[in-house]
Amino acid sequence: MNIVVLVKQVPAISDIKIDAKDNNLVRVGAPSMLNPVDIHAIEAALTVKEAVGGTITLITMGTALAGEGMRDGIAMGANAGILVSDERMAGSDTLATGKILAKAIEKIGNVDLVFTGKHSTDGDTGQIPPAVAQRLGMSLITYAESVAVEGNVLKATRKNNDGLETVEAQLPAVCSVTETANTPRSANIRGKMMAKKAVFEVWRLEDLGLSPEEAGTAGSATEVTELFAPEPHAAGIMISGDDEAQAIHKLIAILASEKAI
Numbered sequence: 001m002n003i004v005v006l007v008k009q010v011p012a013i014s015d016i017k018i019d020a021k022d023n024n025l026v027r028v029g030a031p032s033m034l035n036p037v038d039i040h041a042i043e044a045a046l047t048v049k050e051a052v053g054g055t056i057t058l059i060t061m062g063t064a065l066a067g068e069g070m071r072d073g074i075a076m077g078a079n080a081g082i083l084v085s086d087e088r089m090a091g092s093d094t095l096a097t098g099k100i101l102a103k104a105i106e107k108i109g110n111v112d113l114v115f116t117g118k119h120s121t122d123g124d125t126g127q128i129p130p131a132v133a134q135r136l137g138m139s140l141i142t143y144a145e146s147v148a149v150e151g152n153v154l155k156a157t158r159k160n161n162d163g164l165e166t167v168e169a170q171l172p173a174v175c176s177v178t179e180t181a182n183t184p185r186s187a188n189i190r191g192k193m194m195a196k197k198a199v200f201e202v203w204r205l206e207d208l209g210l211s212p213e214e215a216g217t218a219g220s221a222t223e224v225t226e227l228f229a230p231e232p233h234a235a236g237i238m239i240s241g242d243d244e245a246q247a248i249h250k251l252i253a254i255l256a257s258e259k260a261i
């Protein structure tokens with residue numbers, strides 16, 4: 001099984017700064033970390049590899065230093081990492097990022113399964129898994145709570161309003177996982193040594209057969225025109241009682257005193 005895990009380096013939450021010129025996150029020089037849910041995507045890939053065999057390649061697209069985040073995944077047991085990095089990719093929105101990552105997966109060739117996190121803590125759109133699946137013509141399962149491969153089928157559970165549903169997809173497939181999908185393993189000493197020594201290939205636009213017009217702001221369909229903090233909302237109040245009827249009476253009394261009814 002040829003497995004890819006997409007992992008993203010994100011700014012450490014407390015240190016996010018915005019560039020006043022273009023309203024984008026300042027990523028260069030900012031302390032960063034591996035997107036937390038991506039560790040669960042790596043764990044899902046390791047579980048599948050242990051069950052059916054195969055190799056795991058991590059791919060990250062980001063600045064020249066973004067590859068460092070992949071060392072955590074190598075320490076856990078991933079086989080290799082590829083850094084997709086090119087200054088002409090700066091400013092890429094999800095459209096351009098999805099295209100670039102899909103090209104990188106295509107270049108690896110014969111990929112059966114692509115794991116991702118369900119969202120990133122910075123962009124937080126959750127658009128990359130469907131964007132990549134659509135570009136590669138792969139099946140897609142999002143928000144997986146558990147995963148298993150049986151033959152040519154990926155089986156997963158997903159939470160919905162009524163409980164857990166079981167879904168299946170034909171391979172090749174893209175699968176995004178949640179942070180409750182599994183408990184990521186700790187790296188052992190051997191893994192940590194491998195991670196320290198790991199050298200990552202760097203792929204630029206030319207390596208992916210992409211032109212500068214297909215990446216960065218030129219290849220993006222969106223533009224950030226304004227950024228603002230959300231308006232603070234008044235805190236809600238919890239109305240309780242010995243039973244539902246008492247709580248409802250309290251609610252009616254409050255609404256009446258506010259002249260809402």
Ligand SMILES: Cc1cc2nc3c(=O)[nH]c(=O)nc-3n(C[C@H](O)[C@H](O)[C@H](O)COP(=O)(O)OP(=O)(O)OC[C@H]3O[C@@H](n4cnc5c(N)ncnc54)[C@H](O)[C@@H]3O)c2cc1C
Pocket residue numbers: 006007008009024027035037038041059060061062089090091092093094095097098101115116117118119120121122123124125126127128129220222223224
């Ligand atoms: C106008 C605009 C300009 C932007 N400029 C930049 C920029 O200059 N630099 C920049 O880094 N971002 C930039 N972004 C944000 C960038 O588009 C998104 O971070 C990126 O497309 C991924 O989207 P997301 O973070 O919402 O990922 P989500 O879809 O929320 O992430 C889901 C999963 O996809 C995978 N994934 C997401 N991004 C990557 C990645 N880069 N590499 C590998 N795996 C990934 C991870 O597994 C992640 O858990 C910009 C966005 C906009 C709208």
